[in-house]
Amino acid sequence: MGDHKGDPAKQPDICRNPVFTRYSEDFPRPPGGWGDGVWSKCPNIKEQTDYIDFDGEQYDCDVCGKSYYLDYEDMK
Ligand SMILES: [Zn+2]
Secondary structure, eight states, X not given: OGGGTTOGGGSXXXXXXXXXXXXXSSSOOOTTOOSSEXXXXXXXXXXXXXXXXXXXXXXXXXXXXXXXXXXTTTTO
């Protein structure tokens, strides 16, 4: 899957067009969850665990190379 990394034309749709799913009876907020819903994540995005950060979490996608930072303060 590393062949696609960094090539926007080959990124999966879900990487380019994240979908917001609002929590509902059918899709309840998980324990410890924040906000009104969740954004879809890249299929291969995963938390970076090579460093510890108590203010948030760093995620990277091996497919499209996208990364984002989940800031706990922003999620409150
Ligand atoms: Zn991705």
